[in-house]
Amino acid sequence: AQSVTQLGSHVSVSEGALVLLRCNYSSSVPPYLFWYVQYPNQGLQLLLKYTTGATLVKGINGFEAEFKKSETSFHLTKPSAHMSDAAEYFCAVSSYGNNRLAFGKGNQVVVIP
Amino acid sequence: GAVVSQHPSRVICKSGTSVKIECRSLDFQATTMFWYRQFPKQSLMLMATSNEGSKATYEQGVEKDKFLINHASLTLSTLTVTSAHPEDSSFYICSARPDRGVSKNIQYFGAGTRLSVL
Numbered sequence: 001a002q003s004v005t006q007l008g009s010h011v012s013v014s015e016g017a018l019v020l021l022r023c024n025y026s027s028s029v030p031p032y033l034f035w036y037v038q039y040p041n042q043g044l045q046l047l048l049k050y051t052t053g054a055t056l057v058k059g060i061n062g063f064e065a066e067f068k069k070s071e072t073s074f075h076l077t078k079p080s081a082h083m084s085d086a087a088e089y090f091c092a093v094s095s096y097g098n099n100r101l102a103f104g105k106g107n108q109v110v111v112i113p
Numbered sequence: 114g115a116v117v118s119q120h121p122s123r124v125i126c127k128s129g130t131s132v133k134i135e136c137r138s139l140d141f142q143a144t145t146m147f148w149y150r151q152f153p154k155q156s157l158m159l160m161a162t163s164n165e166g167s168k169a170t171y172e173q174g175v176e177k178d179k180f181l182i183n184h185a186s187l188t189l190s191t192l193t194v195t196s197a198h199p200e201d202s203s204f205y206i207c208s209a210r211p212d213r214g215v216s217k218n219i220q221y222f223g224a225g226t227r228l229s230v231l
Contacts, residue, residue, distance in 0.1 A: 009154075032218055034219070036222070041204075041225065041227065042224050042225060043117075043119065043206050043208075043222035043223045043224040043225045044157075044206070044208075044222040045222070046219060046221070049218075049219060051218055090156065090157070094218070096218070099145055099147070099162060099210060100159065100162070101147075101159070101208075101220055103156045103157050104156065105155070105156045106155075106156050108154075
């Protein structure tokens, strides 16, 4: 079974400061890893993904994440937070041939002016 | 590309009535779609996997007679909440996985449906 751990349900960050959201996964097979963002009363938008290849993945809106197999992590970062980054962020894991996504509990990001 | 449309975005109904939610992949074919439920301030819970041309696969604890899924074409899946009750009030989100192309390992999500049962 696959699972995802996201610690800290609420994350406050000052505008212009680094955004760091941690994600650790558990998977018995090589994982596919995803970060999704959700704005209020909306569905999920894909920020970035890792399937194979380069372990540092760049996504939309200036976000990036690095797959570290030895640490079973896929932390999300953005160098400088913007007010529009305020949203809920979910880390998810699946694997090749497995359609099922396992989601973490999410991080609610608040950007302080 | 890879747009998923979900309709309606919000529905309010009386207890005992049935509600149908549609999920369409607009620019790709999707043999497999998914239905999730999200409670306030919580993560997404997979309810079922919808397969075109065959029966849906329900997660443990999800009543298949309560949540009817029909995947009639490669671009449309519907979720019908039958005899809805207040405890069915929730945010329902669908996703679709492209059958081919570089995005075939990715689920694309609809905008969700807020169901309120009075």
